[in-house]
Amino acid sequence: MSSELSGDDLTSVASTLPVSPTRDRFQPKKNTVLVSHGRPPWYDEDGKPTGDAYVVAVSGGSGSGKTHVARQIVKSLGSIPTVIILSQDSFYKYHSPEELELAHANKLDFDHPDAIDMPMFAACLADLKACKQSNIPVYSFAEHQRLEEKKYLYGATIIITEGIMALHDPVLRALYDLKVFVQCDSDLMLARRLQRDVKERGRSVDGILDQYLRFVKPSYDNFVRPTAAYADIIVPGSNNTVAIELISAHIRRQLQQRANQFRQKLAIPHLYFNGRSGASTPDSRLEDLDLQVLPQTPQLKGIFTILRSNSTSRQDFVFFADRLSTILVEHAQQYLPYFPKTITTPVGVESHGQILNAKHICGVSILRSGGALERGFRRVINDVPVGSLLVQSDAKTSEPLLLHAMLPVCVKLRHLAKESWVFLLDAQIGTAAAAFMAIRILLDHGVREERIIFVTFLVARGGGVSVLRRAFPRVKIVCGAVDDLMQEGWLEGYRAEGNPEGLGRKIWVMQPGMGQIGDRYYL
Numbered sequence: 001m002s003s004e005l006s007g008d009d010l011t012s013v014a015s016t017l018p019v020s021p022t023r024d025r026f027q028p029k030k031n032t033v034l035v036s037h038g039r040p041p042w043y044d045e046d047g048k049p050t051g052d053a054y055v056v057a058v059s060g061g062s063g064s065g066k067t068h069v070a071r072q073i074v075k076s077l078g079s080i081p082t083v084i085i086l087s088q089d090s091f092y093k094y095h096s097p098e099e100l101e102l103a104h105a106n107k108l109d110f111d112h113p114d115a116i117d118m119p120m121f122a123a124c125l126a127d128l129k130a131c132k133q134s135n136i137p138v139y140s141f142a143e144h145q146r147l148e149e150k151k152y153l154y155g156a157t158i159i160i161t162e163g164i165m166a167l168h169d170p171v172l173r174a175l176y177d178l179k180v181f182v183q184c185d186s187d188l189m190l191a192r193r194l195q196r197d198v199k200e201r202g203r204s205v206d207g208i209l210d211q212y213l214r215f216v217k218p219s220y221d222n223f224v225r226p227t228a229a230y231a232d233i234i235v236p237g238s239n240n241t242v243a244i245e246l247i248s249a250h251i252r253r254q255l256q257q258r259a260n261q262f263r264q265k266l267a268i269p270h271l272y273f274n275g276r277s278g279a280s281t282p283d284s285r286l287e288d289l290d291l292q293v294l295p296q297t298p299q300l301k302g303i304f305t306i307l308r309s310n311s312t313s314r315q316d317f318v319f320f321a322d323r324l325s326t327i328l329v330e331h332a333q334q335y336l337p338y339f340p341k342t343i344t345t346p347v348g349v350e351s352h353g354q355i356l357n358a359k360h361i362c363g364v365s366i367l368r369s370g371g372a373l374e375r376g377f378r379r380v381i382n383d384v385p386v387g388s389l390l391v392q393s394d395a396k397t398s399e400p401l402l403l404h405a406m407l408p409v410c411v412k413l414r415h416l417a418k419e420s421w422v423f424l425l426d427a428q429i430g431t432a433a434a435a436f437m438a439i440r441i442l443l444d445h446g447v448r449e450e451r452i453i454f455v456t457f458l459v460a461r462g463g464g465v466s467v468l469r470r471a472f473p474r475v476k477i478v479c480g481a482v483d484d485l486m487q488e489g490w491l492e493g494y495r496a497e498g499n500p501e502g503l504g505r506k507i508w509v510m511q512p513g514m515g516q517i518g519d520r521y522y523l
């Protein structure tokens with residue numbers, strides 16, 4: 001089943017200005033991110049996106065049922081990856097006080113193509129299609145105005161965009177994979193519009209009819225209906241279940257053709273990538289992997305001995321995991337920019353030192369096990385935001401799926417992302433599937449590869465790290481130790497404890513390893 005995410009999370013880019021009760025009541029919930037199944041990899045083993053998101057445009061007159069069709073397509077797709085529904089209404093232009101006065105008297109034409117900021121719409125759609133984030137405007141029908149806040153959207157496999165002028169602009173049309181026009185009787189459209197505008201947009205019946213006769217109907221005849229000629233499919237405005245089924249079957253076929261078996265390849269790279277430079281085996285030379293491994297001091301080995309032991313209590317595990325993450329983050333800080341700084345000491349003597357000079361720093365942990373590094377991270381670098389990514393394997397295919405992304409503002413906004421330093425936190429790099437996805441997400445947002453610092457307890461030399469390295473050579477990987485083996489098998493004690501997730505299913509485990517770090521830290 002689909003569930004709706006608001007996109008307003010811990011680090012929402014939406015303004016925190018108080019929202020008027022009227023605005024709240026009439027705010028359309030049109031731009032939504034719908035997630036049912038998680039997002040499978042959208043990139044290949046070289047770390048490059050394999051293709052764009054699939055874009056469906058739904059056009060038709062006001063009240064023809066465009067939003068309804070968009071939502072029915074999502075419903076009929078069933079178990080699908082992330083879908084974004086993007087409404088053209090969000091791109092109505094900003095109005096001057098004079099225009100606002102006309103709008104409230106129903107004398108401003110919202111049905112002319114010029115009423116919509118087509119270049120901005122095309123730019124936002126192009127970003128989302130190219131798997132980048134977009135912060136789109138928010139429009140209020142009650143206030144007839146673009147609001148100060150923005151809505152953050154990211155991560156769609158399918159984008160369904162709808163609007164009366166969706167098929168009007170040639171730049172927009174070039175972005176669509178499938179063009180749909182909803183054809184509906186004018187009287188039905190008017191009846192629906194009357195009901196909707198009174199209920200949802202705070203309008204009077206007289207005002208709606210006035211606006212309809214003055215602008216909506218002529219514009220439909222002049223600008224909207226002619227764009228049906230560009231559509232691949234014409235869908236009726238009512239009783240359209242069969243047409244919707246056809247559209248969703250077509251989209252499902254397109255997505256199947258794009259599927260990529262990812263984790264299997266990463267887990268045993270020497271079988272899949274033999275002959276390609278950088279493919280690792282359990283005997284891969286450590287130097288070739290370019291890992292920043294902590295100096296193997298006796299005290300570090302002592303910490304690992306406790307963390308690896310299956311007889312360590314949870315309390316001890318948490319204490320030593322926190323200690324190890326603190327050491328790792330401290331070590332990783334060497335990649336941040338420091339500059340010379342002269343200070344005066346309390347005895348009045350000048351001393352030449354160094355000072356950190358980075359505007360935006362944040363952490364992003366890959367849940368659940370990345371959470372085990374958060375306390376250490378906060379101890380070393382306090383007062384910076386920490387976001388999270390939930391990446392889990394698909395029970396059927398074992399492919400990694402992105403289930404949730406909660407990113408700090410300095411990553412969500414592209415102009416800040418370019419300047420940000422991001423510490424990615426995860427307990428281990430085994431198949432590297434989750435690490436791969438997390439790095440790709442940061443790059444999609446505009447974070448520079450050389451500003452990503454991956455901090456982890458353990459790396460498997462025979463796992464996916466070599467492929468990760470080849471794809472993202474400029475990411476720094478700081479780890480505490482390197483294990484040799486990566487094998488498909490049962491985790492000791494995992495099945496015996498009757499963990500339903502583990503039952504009947506093999507998982508990739510590293511050896512000697514530290515077990516299920518998330519379970520040991522949290523349970």
Ligand SMILES: Nc1ncnc2c1ncn2[C@@H]1O[C@H](COP(=O)(O)OP(=O)(O)O)[C@@H](O)[C@H]1O
Pocket residue numbers: 060061062063064065066067068069192193196237238239240
């Ligand atoms: N096929 C349909 N069957 C029944 N009701 C529909 C259908 N299509 C739209 N409606 C109803 O008509 C109204 C307007 O539809 P909507 O999708 O919001 O139109 P648009 O987005 O084109 O302005 C909504 O109340 C919606 O539930």
Ligand SMILES: Nc1ccn([C@@H]2O[C@H](COP(=O)(O)O)[C@@H](O)[C@H]2O)c(=O)n1
Pocket residue numbers: 061062063066089092103110111140141143144145163164216
């Ligand atoms: N301030 C505004 C802006 C637009 N409209 C009307 O909305 C219609 C498009 O939205 P649909 O969901 O119906 O496709 C369009 O016909 C405009 O007249 C408005 O009334 N006020």
